[in-house]
Amino acid sequence: xxxxxxxxxxxxxxxxxxxxxxxxxxxxxxxxxxxxxxxxxxxxxxxxxxxxxxxxxxxxxxxxxxxxxxxxxxxxxxxxxxxxxxxxxxxxxxxxxxxxxxxxxxxxxxxxxxxxxxxxxxxxxxxxxxxxxxxxxxxxxxxxxxxxxxxxxxxxxx
Numbered sequence: 001x002x003x004x005x006x007x008x009x010x011x012x013x014x015x016x017x018x019x020x021x022x023x024x025x026x027x028x029x030x031x032x033x034x035x036x037x038x039x040x041x042x043x044x045x046x047x048x049x050x051x052x053x054x055x056x057x058x059x060x061x062x063x064x065x066x067x068x069x070x071x072x073x074x075x076x077x078x079x080x081x082x083x084x085x086x087x088x089x090x091x092x093x094x095x096x097x098x099x100x101x102x103x104x105x106x107x108x109x110x111x112x113x114x115x116x117x118x119x120x121x122x123x124x125x126x127x128x129x130x131x132x133x134x135x136x137x138x139x140x141x142x143x144x145x146x147x148x149x150x151x152x153x154x155x156x157x158x
Contacts, residue, residue, distance in 0.1 A: 011117040025099060
């Protein structure tokens with residue numbers, strides 16, 4: 001069984017890897033003039049991931065709060081980037097990867113891993129008290145908010 005420190009470190013890395021994909025999501029949406037928020041897509045995804053979380057043993061309400069928190073952070077960061085690009089009159093990103101075939105599968109992989117680790121932390125009755133240092137490539141405000149949603153899920157899911 002991994003130690004608490006190892007689990008928290010792995011969980012932090014998973015969350016960081018997932019967040020690091022948000023600039024690529026934003027670039028695709030910018031290039032294709034897509035809105036950041038797609039209500040139907042978000043509802044479908046929230047339902048699917050909540051079901052997956054429940055299969056891992058996470059309570060439905062805990063899962064929904066965690067997932068909605070992560071989605072809200074992702075949307076806020078994307079909105080901030082797109083707003084800055086609009087202000088700076090940025091053109092099309094030639095290096096943007098495809099959202100549907102490349103980026104979303106990676107986000108899904110990290111979302112699943114995050115849920116697995118949250119379920120494990122909850123099952124081990126581990127509480128999270130401190131936010132780990134923010135990675136240099138993720139804005140502090142979004143890191144804090146994403147980790148708060150994670151901490152609440154783990155601490156209140158017990």
